[in-house]
Structures are given as C-alpha cells and as structure tokens.
Amino acid sequence: MASNMKYIPEPKTAAIVGCPFSGGQPRAGVDTGPIHLVEAGLADQLKGLGWKVEFGGHHQFEEIHVDQDPPAGIVKRPRLVSQVTKEVAQTVGAHIKAGRLPVTLGGDHSLAVGTVSGTLDVFPDACLIWIDAHADINTIASTGSGNLHGMPVSFLLGLNTPEEIRNLKNPNISSENGDDSAPFEWVVPRLSSDRLVYIGLRDVDDGEKKILKDNNILAFSMHHVDKWGIAGVMERALNHVCPNRDRPIHLSFDVDALDPTVAPSTGTPVRGGLTFREGHYICEEVYETGCLVALDIMEVNPSLEDVISVNQTVAVGCSLTRCAMGETLL
Numbered sequence: 001m002a003s004n005m006k007y008i009p010e011p012k013t014a015a016i017v018g019c020p021f022s023g024g025q026p027r028a029g030v031d032t033g034p035i036h037l038v039e040a041g042l043a044d045q046l047k048g049l050g051w052k053v054e055f056g057g058h059h060q061f062e063e064i065h066v067d068q069d070p071p072a073g074i075v076k077r078p079r080l081v082s083q084v085t086k087e088v089a090q091t092v093g094a095h096i097k098a099g100r101l102p103v104t105l106g107g108d109h110s111l112a113v114g115t116v117s118g119t120l121d122v123f124p125d126a127c128l129i130w131i132d133a134h135a136d137i138n139t140i141a142s143t144g145s146g147n148l149h150g151m152p153v154s155f156l157l158g159l160n161t162p163e164e165i166r167n168l169k170n171p172n173i174s175s176e177n178g179d180d181s182a183p184f185e186w187v188v189p190r191l192s193s194d195r196l197v198y199i200g201l202r203d204v205d206d207g208e209k210k211i212l213k214d215n216n217i218l219a220f221s222m223h224h225v226d227k228w229g230i231a232g233v234m235e236r237a238l239n240h241v242c243p244n245r246d247r248p249i250h251l252s253f254d255v256d257a258l259d260p261t262v263a264p265s266t267g268t269p270v271r272g273g274l275t276f277r278e279g280h281y282i283c284e285e286v287y288e289t290g291c292l293v294a295l296d297i298m299e300v301n302p303s304l305e306d307v308i309s310v311n312q313t314v315a316v317g318c319s320l321t322r323c324a325m326g327e328t329l330l
C-alpha cells in the first residue's frame with residue numbers, strides 16, 4: 001500500500017487550514033463552519049488514522065470595510081474575496097512545499113480560488129476534481145447573482161479577460177501601499193479545462209452550461225450518477241483527469257453536492273443529491289489513487305437548520321475528510 005501512495009507525504013502529515021470566511025456569498029454563518037469541524041474533533045480523528053496533524057488556529061482575515069469594497073458592476077466584495085483567497089493560496093502552497101497535505105475547511109467556495117491556486121503553484125500539472133451541486137464557473141460576464149462563490153473556477157481557468165478583471169477595480173478607491181492591482185489580478189490561470197472534472201451537478205445556470213460546452217469540460221450530473229452508478233462515474237472521472245493515476249489531485253468538495261437530507265446545513269441546498277455512501281465513495285476512491293495533494297471541505301453553514309441538522313452536517317464534513325485520508329470500512 002505505502003509504495004503506491006505516490007503523493008501522500010511520508011510520514012503522513014496534514015495541515016488543517018481553517019478559513020472562517022463568508023464574503024463570497026450573502027448568508028451569514030458559513031464562516032463558523034471550520035470552527036465547528038475542528039471542535040467536532042477532526043484533528044484527533046485524522047491522528048487516529050495515523051496522520052500527524054498541524055493546526056495553528058483558524059485564519060484571521062483582515063476585514064475590508066464594505067464602504068471600501070463596493071460591488072464592481074454586479075460582482076460583490078471583489079477586494080475582500082481577492083485578498084482573502086490570495087492569502088489562502090500562499091498558505092496552501094507553503095504547506096504542500098513543506099510536505100504537508102493541506103485540508104482547507106470553509107467557509108464559502110470562493111476560497112477555492114486560493115486553495116487551487118496554491119496547489120497549482122507547486123504542482124502545475126495537478127488536476128481538479130470538483131464535487132458540487134453547482135458548477136461555480138460563472139464569469140464576470142455571466143454571473144446572475146454576483147456572488148463570488150459561484151465563480152471560482154472561471155478565475156482558475158482564465159475565462160475572464162484582463163480587461164474584465166481590471167474593471168473589478170474601483171477607480172475611486174485607492175488600495176493600500178500604492179498597490180495598484182485589481183482584484184484577482186494575482187491569479188495565474190494555470191488550470192486547463194481538460195484537467196477539471198465535475199461530479200454531482202444539478203443546478204447549473206444557463207450561462208454556465210454554455211461555458212462547460214464551449215470549453216469541453218467533463219461534467220457528471222446526478223443523471224450520470226443514476227445511469228452509471230457512482231463507481232462508473234468515478235472510474236470515468238479519474239480516467240479523464242488522471243489516466244495513469246500519476247497526476248497530483250486537488251479534491252474540492254462542496255457539501256451541497258450531498259442530498260439535503262444528508263447535509264442539510266448549507267447555504268444553497270438542492271434536492272436530488274448524492275447519498276451518504278456516494279459522497280464517501282468518491283473520497284475513498286481519490287485516496288486510493290495515492291495522488292491526493294490537497295483537500296477542501298466547503299460550505300458547511302452551522303447557522304442554518306436545527307441542531308440535529310447542524311451536527312449531522314458537521315459529522316459528514318468530518319467523515320468525508322477521513323475517507324479522503326484513508327479511512328476504510330474494513
């Protein structure tokens with residue numbers, strides 16, 4: 001076993017990157033997701049699987065007052081989300097370089113601009129497996145909500161023009177230290193569309209459907225999970241992005257991919273999602289490749305629904321993480 005765990009650090013070492021951040025969407029509470037996941041004992045659970053776990057407390061992101069961060073057209077909080085994700089990219093990249101597997105706990109899914117950028121800084125050939133009810137690939141031009149948690153993939157792929165990005169900067173607001181850059185100008189769009197695969201989609205905007213088609217991006221909706229089963233979907237997904245099982249894998253898991261009966265406490269639930277076992281199977285299969293280099297668990301919102309639902313959602317966030325990091329049933 002150990003020998004085919006190509007990218008798993010030896011000794012197995014992980015770093016929990018707690019990101020209490022909600023600026024990529026409108027609902028309060030998702031910023032407390034990481035706090036609940038850690039309080040549920042995630043670090044000890046991973047230690048129980050033989051991992052050394054580093055956790056130095058949750059990220060403290062510097063606030064930008066809303067007055068200093070007005071919408072750019074329809075796009076909301078561009079400065080804040082850019083600044084936070086830039087910081088996260090540096091943190092995630094540094095952990096990977098130091099031989100640790102970063103487990104980033106969200107927070108909303110805009111954070112993935114940072115986590116995936118951090119991974120690609122170190123492993124430019126990495127592939128991205130995105131588990132979600134949503135494609136989160138809206139561009140500056142296509143977004144209907146202006147919420148950046150629905151847009152991270154467009155920045156990673158470079159689907160926004162330099163001019164569109166430039167226009168995210170508010171000319172009336174001078175950035176600190178003479179920094180003239182526009183929000184997200186720091187992102188190097190290193191992801192290529194053939195190294196990205198989606199699983200679990202069922203709420204994709206019309207503009208996003210066109211983007212997926214135009215860029216030839218492989219996506220498995222819940223229809224495909226029904227048709228081929230989760231094992232058939234995972235095999236096809238891995239064969240596409242990691243055909244020889246030798247490319248680094250970044251797994252970004254939005255808990256709203258799961259059915260709302262399985263993970264109720266999340267900001268944009270959509271019925272008809274993955275079952276408990278389907279979600280965990282995905283994580284187990286990724287671990288088995290030995291190629292996992294970074295993991296995101298996103299969109300746990302402990303302020304939504306009742307206590308039982310919150311505990312259930314937090315517990316699922318922990319068990320998905322464990323399965324992605326080697327827990328098996330036998």
Ligand SMILES: NC(=[NH2+])NCCC[C@H](N)C(=O)O
Pocket residue numbers: 108109110134136138143144145146147149150151203204205254256268299
């Ligand atoms: N990470 C998420 N939960 N994203 C939901 C995105 C919903 C919608 N497509 C939007 O762009 O606003």
Ligand SMILES: [Mn+2]
Pocket residue numbers: 132133134254256257268299
């Ligand atoms: Mn989602």
Ligand SMILES: [Mn+2]
Pocket residue numbers: 109132134136149254299
């Ligand atoms: Mn998402």
